[in-house]
Amino acid sequence: MLLSGSDILVRTLIEQGVDVVFGYPGGQVINIYDSLYKFQDELKHVLTAHEQGAAHAADGYARATGKVGVVIATSGPGATNLVTGIATAYLDSVPLVAITGNVPNSTIGTDGFQEIDITGVTLPITKHNYFVGSVEELADTIREAFRLAKSGRPGPVLIDIPKDVQVAKFDYEPAEPVAADESFPAKDIRIQQAADTINAAKKPFLYFGGGLITSEAQDELLQMAELIDAPIGCSLMGISGVPTDYPRFLGMQGMHGHYACSTAMHHADCIIALGCRFNDRVTGNRAKFAVGAKIVHIDIDGAELGKTVVPEQGLRGDVKKTLQKLIPLLQKTEHPEWQAEIDQLIVEEQAGLDSREGMTPRNVICALNRYLSENTPVATDVGQHQMWAAQYLNLKNSRRFLSSGGLGTMGFGMGAAIGAAMGTGERTVLVTGDGSFGMNLNELATAVANHVPMVILLLNNSVLGMVRQWQTLFFDKHYSNTTLDSRQTDFVKLAEAFGAQASRALTLGELETALTAAFACDGPYLIDCAIDKDEFVLPMLPPGGSMDDIITRIGD
């Protein structure tokens, strides 16, 4: 079948099982948009307000569904606007295919209008990228991009298609959707060594990151936890991997992790780390991190083993398949003393919980919890609200917490929530702050245009709270450029101006009313929720500190 390059592109996306793409048209993708028009019954295109929003939407779609997210942008500024979104996906290992147009081959390299070397720009933030020089290679390149994006440790792949390739005609032959490369368990000898280490442990601790969710190894994790009588903790990326209320689950570890979780991990004599990468927000001062523990690190990416923390045993392999071979080698054990220690930590944590009444961050998130179904995706932006959400949200199912962990992208949430809602068909929640929301609030237009059922819970403290917290603790309260009082933004009117519904909540009673309305609304509903500017995210491990430096309360 002789088709134009742009038709081949759209047909190949459909062939690969793509049902929705996010993007923004422009001069060098106008042919692609013509093909999208032609095939609109088979492939839905969601127009965002900005290419960054489209990239985050594709990312949110991928995180919530496990499928590959697709984003399309034009050359030059369209392509560079994707960069933050691609980098966000890269650092959180999200499968994404980004498609950019470029100037015709004859103009490439001449600094043509809206020409940018986007394969050069995205080299360090993609798993791989392609410049498609001729229409002959187009369909197979797209298929290869999908294979790469979802194989092994997933990640973003970019395909740059010059305009003349979109126009040129070539024979299109449909193909089957490409499968991810087969993954393998770690080597038997390594698994045996890991089993020996775990069997010898007196204080084992199971710790997981986003890789557990990718590998769908929840059942194996819980089975192992019961078998070896171990508590469970996770990184930010692991949240929703295990039900929040699972009895052995202590929550998130790290800079703002739960007290019992961080402390238990610090005291463990064996940490079994699954699908995670020990970044600095997890380890704090590496020299003082878990010094008494033997670490058994299982990850599909061999380069993560020993990258920051040198494990006793590093096992390169798929987490699920490795655990399936590891579990039969483990002895059924009980560790009553260790469990007593954990119980004591939980008592200490409970005693230290914020029990104030009124519009405290904890009370706000707990109010939200009562409205969540077990399938509600909750996206966040980045900052204090993100950590409060991570600490207090009550989640049941995996892939229901969408947060920019590695890159920490303020402005991630609007796009991500839209993409998650599109992908799951579920009403989606965005927990955001006034700083982050300000970065990509233009995507309210997208949410309104597409009738996206979405609850935007805006924790509004009129400051850039996380930076302010650091300024309070480490910079003598020099609040340099973190006070937003003078902005005067009326977020309710703003949402209404976009055509969304909104209300303001100054009390918990008003919050309940607003949440009730929001969760009954067909489209986007914003709740401007006032909280105090001097709320802190606690506990806190100071950057570069260790568990010895943990801050659990702020002295007057």
Added chain:
Amino acid sequence: MKKFTIAILVNNQFGVLNRVTSMFRRRQFNITSLTVSETESEEFSRITVQSEGDEIKKEQLINQLYKLPDVVSIAELDNLDTVNRELLLIKVKNDPNVRGEVSAASDAYEGKIVDYTKDSIIIQMIGDSRKIDNFVTLMKDFGILEICRTGVVSLQRGATTIRRVTNL
């Protein structure tokens, strides 16, 4: 710091060297020597790179390289089991007072004078990096005008080839 040499077999396409060196730059692996050339197959190019660091750093480098889709195979080249060669071109002053010594040194190192003018001499030399280093040091006394070195190329001894190296 300990130096090590690895050979990387990559797809022979434009931009691949950039992908490899970009990874070195991004993760702050220092390159002390780099050569790129065609191979016995048109499909592949061979990059020989010398870097420095301990075993953990070397392992990390190799693991990161394997994540690049254009990397086909990697061989760690241990000095004992490999033949390492570098080519040196060195231009020194043609000073009548020392030209005899320059010539003698070149002979002793099995170098070859490949250009001779009244003001300058160019010597060509092939050898391992240590031999080249020593010769360059020796020439410093005679007034070096210019140096160009190719960087190391290496092959494993015996029938082992880079295609028959198992992944870590």
